[in-house]
Structure formats: C-alpha cells, structure tokens
Amino acid sequence: MSRTAREQAAPRGLHRSLAACPLAVAALGLTACSRPPADHGAPAASVSAGGPAASAAAGASFSSPPPPHQAPAAGARLGALAWETTVRERPSDKAKALGYLRAGSVVAASAQPVGREGCGAGWYKLEPEGFVCADPSNATTDVEHEIVRAMSRRPDTLARMPYAYGIVRRGGPVFGRLPTGAQAEASEPGFEARLKEWLAAPGEDGAGFRAEHWLAGRTAPPASELWGQHTTREVPWFLADGRAPPANLSGYPPAGSEGIVLARTKHHNGFAFVDSAVSEGRRYAISTQLFLVPVDRLRPVEGSSYHGVEIPGEMTFPFALVRRAGPLMRADGKKLVRERDVERRAALKLSGKQKKFGDRLYFETADGLWISDQHASRLDPAKKMPKWGKQGEHWLDVNISKQTLVAYDGTRAVYATLV
Numbered sequence: 001m002s003r004t005a006r007e008q009a010a011p012r013g014l015h016r017s018l019a020a021c022p023l024a025v026a027a028l029g030l031t032a033c034s035r036p037p038a039d040h041g042a043p044a045a046s047v048s049a050g051g052p053a054a055s056a057a058a059g060a061s062f063s064s065p066p067p068p069h070q071a072p073a074a075g076a077r078l079g080a081l082a083w084e085t086t087v088r089e090r091p092s093d094k095a096k097a098l099g100y101l102r103a104g105s106v107v108a109a110s111a112q113p114v115g116r117e118g119c120g121a122g123w124y125k126l127e128p129e130g131f132v133c134a135d136p137s138n139a140t141t142d143v144e145h146e147i148v149r150a151m152s153r154r155p156d157t158l159a160r161m162p163y164a165y166g167i168v169r170r171g172g173p174v175f176g177r178l179p180t181g182a183q184a185e186a187s188e189p190g191f192e193a194r195l196k197e198w199l200a201a202p203g204e205d206g207a208g209f210r211a212e213h214w215l216a217g218r219t220a221p222p223a224s225e226l227w228g229q230h231t232t233r234e235v236p237w238f239l240a241d242g243r244a245p246p247a248n249l250s251g252y253p254p255a256g257s258e259g260i261v262l263a264r265t266k267h268h269n270g271f272a273f274v275d276s277a278v279s280e281g282r283r284y285a286i287s288t289q290l291f292l293v294p295v296d297r298l299r300p301v302e303g304s305s306y307h308g309v310e311i312p313g314e315m316t317f318p319f320a321l322v323r324r325a326g327p328l329m330r331a332d333g334k335k336l337v338r339e340r341d342v343e344r345r346a347a348l349k350l351s352g353k354q355k356k357f358g359d360r361l362y363f364e365t366a367d368g369l370w371i372s373d374q375h376a377s378r379l380d381p382a383k384k385m386p387k388w389g390k391q392g393e394h395w396l397d398v399n400i401s402k403q404t405l406v407a408y409d410g411t412r413a414v415y416a417t418l419v
Contacts, residue, residue, distance in 0.1 A: 078109035078124050079148035082138050083249045083289065087130040093118025098130050103249055104151020106143050146246035150238040150290065153216075153274045160303025163272040164213055166285060169205065169299045170194075174263045175292040176255040177244045178235065181280040184294075187261050191294075195282065198296040199224045205299075213300035214276040214285055223296075227281040235277045236286070245290035252291070262291055270301070308417025309347045311406075318350040318380050320363055321418050323403055326375035328365065329357075336362070339369055345418060350378060377402035377418075385411050 080101035088095040091114050101107065109132070113122025119133035124141070126132060132139050140148070155162030173187045184191055199207045207223040218234065220226070226233075238245050248254055252262040271293060273285040284292040309315045325344045329336035336357050342348065349366040356362070362370040363378050382389075382397050389395050392410040398419065399405075407415040 076109050076111040076124075076141065077106050077143050078126070078132055078134065079140050079143045079145055080105040080107075080132075080138075081136075081140055081145065081147045081247070083251075085132060085139050087126060087132055088123075089130070091115030091117060091119075091123030091125070091131040093133070095131070101132070101139075102151075103247070104148055104154075106148065109141075146238065150236070150246050160305065163274060163288060164216070164285070165270060165272055165301040166213075166293070166295070166298030167301055168265045168267055168269040168271075168293075168297060170297045171265045171267055171269075172294065172297045173261040174250075174252065174265055175260050175284065176248070176250075176252075176262045177242060177260050178239045178277055178279045178284060178292060179260055180242070181230070181282070183260055184279075184282065195227065195296050199227060207296070210300040210302065213302070214273070214283060214295050216275050220278075223283065226278055226283065230281040231278055232280055233278045234275075235279070236275065238290075239277060239286075239292075247290070249289040250287075250291045251289075265293065265297070271298075306345050306418070308405075308415060310415055311413045315347050315349065315416070317413070318352050318378060319416075320348045320350055320365075320371060320376040320378050321404060321416065322346045322348065322371070322376045323418060324375055326372065328369040328371055329362070330369055336370060342371065342375075348376065354378070377404050379404055379406060379416055381413060382406070382408070 080103050083103050084100040085103070085105070086100050087098045089098055090096075094117075108127040110125040112124075113134065114125050114131070115123045117123070119135060121134040121136065123131045123133055124139070134140060142148075172191075175187075179187065188194075198205070201207070203209065211223060220234070221231075225231075244255075248262075250262060255262050271285070272288045273293075274288055275286045276283050276295065277286060277292075278284075283295045285295050285298060286292055309319075309321075311317070322342055322344055325341060327338045328340050328342050330339040331337075334357075348363075348371065351364045351366050351368075353364040354361060355364075357370070361373040363373065363376065364370055377399075379402075386395060389408055389411055394410075395408050397406045397408065403418055405417050405419045406413050
C-alpha cells in the first residue's frame, strides 16, 4: 500500500503538495495543515518568535499604535491575505495551481501587474516562479497591511513541530476576540469553578503541566498567580481593547457585533497556536487562524524528539525500524529463544533474510538475531522509480501499512523515518 508524493522545484519558500495537505512554504515561513471545521489541525509543538514582536509587554498601553513591521529586503514584495493564497503557473485564474501562500507570508514579486486575466487587480509574478492575484481579499503590495502584520509570527521550522499545539480535553467555546471575565462567564456558565479545579489539579490535567508551552519563549507568573490578581497582559495589538482580529481566517461564521463565540470545540479536537494572551487572569491560546481557545480546556502537545535515520550515513538497506518495543530472538533449532529487548524506534541493520516461525514473519538482523514484523518494518530501496525520480527530483515514498517514509534525492534514498 505504498504511495509516492513529489516535491517539485517552486518559488523560494513555496512547496507543492506532498499529499493531501499542501505544505505552503512562503519566503518567510510555512503553513501548518490546520483547517477548520471538525478536527482542526492536528497535534504538535514549538512557537517561532520570528518577525516583529506579536504581543505587548506586560503593563504596556494596549491603545498604542501597532509596532512597525520588520522592513523587507530591497525590492517589491507581495503579502498574502487569504488563509490560502493560491499561486498559479501563469497569470490566469484558469492556470494550474502550483501551491499556496499562508496569510501573512511576504514574498518577492514584480513591482507591477503582469496580466489581468480573471483578476481585475492584476497578477504579480513571484520570484523565481509563480503568479498571485492581488485581489483585496487575496494579496496586497502593502506589507504594512494589518493582516500581514497580525500574521507575522512565523513557524519554527527547526523545532520539533512548527507551532504550539493543544488537544481539547474539555469542550467549550472558540472565541473570535479576547473575552472579558463577564463575557467568558456568559459563554461558559460556571467556568470560574472549573478553572479553579484546573489550577489545583495535579499531573497532565492541571495548570502546571507544560505551562511554558503557551508562552512563546516568554516568562510569566504561574497561572494561579495570574488568576488571583485577575491580571491582563501579553495582549497583541490586534486584540487590544476587545478588538476583533483584522480578518476571520477560521472558516467559522462571524460572531456578529454582539457575540464573541465563533463555535464550540469537541473533546480531542486539535489546534495549532502562535501565541497566547491573558485577560482578567485567564490565559487564552491564539490559533494560527487568530481565534482563541482557553488553555485550561487544552492539553499541550509536544513533538517527538525522534528524527529517523540518514541514508547511508547512519544506515544502509536493508534495515528495519522498530515500530514498538519487543524482543530480539535467537534461533535454537526450529524454535526462537528470547535474546534481548529492543526499544521502539531503534534502527536495525538486516542481513536480507526473512522467514516464518510459526505463523509470524521474522527478519534476520546483521548479527544473526530475528525480529518479528509485528514489531518492526523492513525497508528496502524502491523497486520501481517514478519518472520524476529518474529525472533527479526530490520525492517521498510513504508506505501506510508499514508506517514508514523514505525520502529520495532522485534515485538515491537519503532519509527514512516512521510515520
């Protein structure tokens, strides 16, 4: 059940889809695959502080003007305004889509439109490839635009995961703007009692569990102290004074002038977050789409430290990746005897031999021991190279049944991991 996916050459920071979820990498960042409604985004963990500071320091005046946007490099720039700003192969709405830019991305572009087919505002050529329509809801040449500035916090591509992630442990409201205590109580009757339970709870269900996860690298008093003092702090300029974000990127219906609740979460929904803010003692996580979820309703999720293996630097074919911990067995006549245990995610060099003992398939390791296919997946070079692989392009071979991924540089395997 193997599946290949290709990554073509594209504008600097713009990647084509590698499967169902496009990895839209802009010159200043990349998207997370987090789209509403239903189960938004999916787990994972660390926040980039790139771009201008997104939040005011504690005690700063929230009514002060937004901080200036970090000046781009010399030359014309185009900023993405839509959650998915499509990049096309030619300056036409009928042209093939190459990928997309996430809202807030800023890329090098032509100074003037190069065509207007299907786009009255004009198509701008990206460097080095692709075209974007500068419709007011799609993109802009004004990199000081509020949406561009509000979305300026970029993903951390060197961290385990590009954003901070949370899984809903108790369903509740999704807020379109930062609520006051009274607004929160109206939306969540009895929330104060539940919040106090969370503050006192031990372990993974309590306020002390990975509390730094939501701080985007800052330091802050404990949640109990913030609540005790009903502090308001770390509020980004675009949420100050009860203001709604400059755009509704969530896909949820607008809350309207009187309401602040966009939707309600369900148990185990997952979201990606770029920052957080404290309103009257309660901390709210700010999503990549600028809606807010109370952190007391979330369980922080951190990415794995597992990095897979480099080929051939760390391992050569054939080899096995251990999906779950289990025994390495020694052959004793027609039976197997437990020799030692092997940890999950270990990489084992194989001899190439495999055979059945009873009704189970086993792979022989280079040192003559055996491991069951119930615990490990065998990896071999791709038997059939796709055309683009033979042409030297980068591509991925994903095997769902084995739960493995192998990255290829042309016909040469360079990396493997579990998925």
